[in-house]
Amino acid sequence: MSTQASSLTNTTIGKKMVMAVSGLVLFGFVIGHMLGNLQVFLGPDAINGYSHTLHATPVLIWGARSVLLVAIVAHATTAISLARLNRAARPVAYAVKKDIATDYAAKTMFWSGLTIALYIAYHLAHLTFGMTKGLGYQHLPFDANGLPDVYHNLVQSFRVPWCTALYVVAQGALSMHLYHGAWSLFQTLGVNHKRYNETLRSSAVAVAMAVCVGFLAVPLAVLFGVVK
């Protein structure tokens, strides 16, 4: 048997490692993005200036975008291949099956992931490409100082309840995905030790929940008039 012909990513474990590494990259991005968004609370100049800095450094923004694109494509294609494999592994379903250890978040990883994918498409169209039809405002690429007018676009959008609702649903899916994923990735990568497992699991869940709260703060603050 030639073990040389095969590589790590041909094994189911290797595929899971692709999920975990790409998931970790996306998780890192999500934390950075969330912190960036919170600058809305510092006023228009802060967040618009931040956006300007990013866009003024093409290496930074295009570097990040290409890494993210690779990560999301690897993550999504591997997710589909694993989902198929797992489905095929049990051709006849149980009539009665009880869950003892697993939870809703873990069992719906594929569906929360799919929700996130659809959301990413909407989110890019909405705030990156400025397709705001139906939101009743004019997307402004630049403010009076010539900086990207992120602040204006956010505030105008999230005053619209259905738009905020959509973001809330998407964040629900993301936090469920990370509730399982943020811990699961360490187990998959073998970064585990019985002495630290409990701590690792609870910290992963805490960070995932913090991300959720941080992201939701912006649209909800706008909707309820805290940020105008």
Added chain:
Amino acid sequence: MKFKLNVWRQENAKSAGRFEKYDIDGITSGHSFLEMLDVLNEKLVMQGKDPIAFDHDCREGICGSCSLVVNGRAHGPQEAATTCQLHMRKFRDGEEINVEPWRAGAFPVIRDLAVDRSSLDRIIQAGGYVSVRTGAVAEANAIPISKDVADRAMDAAACIGCGACVAACPNASAMLFTAAKVRHLNLLPQGQPERDMRTIKMVEQMDAEGFGACSNHLECEAACPKQISADFIGELNRDLATAMLRARGASGNASAGG
């Protein structure tokens, strides 16, 4: 005690199965689950019907032969026990009990509740051994092993290969079984020479048998009659990654051992 049983019946691997209902009476709380099925089978034979096929051997929780998903749980409702160790006092009098075989593509049904688990044997054959020279028995203290390592290896070695982990896993993954068998030997000094080859070959065999991938649901650990920890799965992942990296570095090494 009286029970209403809902039992999976299937001629062979090719035929479609179906549930069959049976009423059974005169069972005591001291009957084991398998003894209850024995009583039912005697009745079926007397009526000239086919008895229900199910696997069993030691009936004391050590051989790993017995199986059955009872009321949706591999080896039934009792924690850290095999079906042969499960007693009818764990059920309510008159309770309806659902009995199904281990369900996995890699465990084809032989008949009724008996499934073919030789896929697990083939994983062992791929690398679950240490090659030693025969001859006089080595002096027991010749290879010092710390208590910590010995205990961990012993925990992994507790696996009886029943396949409950596969049965309980939403993905029908054999990761807990494979992890226990790989780590048991990879932990010990005797397992070191063949460590990388063992890890790679056993994982490749596990995949070739058509088991699913691990999604870290941890259902396996909860169902395991020997309470084998899913920590071993993380350790297997680590062992595989390092084995593959080393195999790449020293081209040819991994396949040279066989």
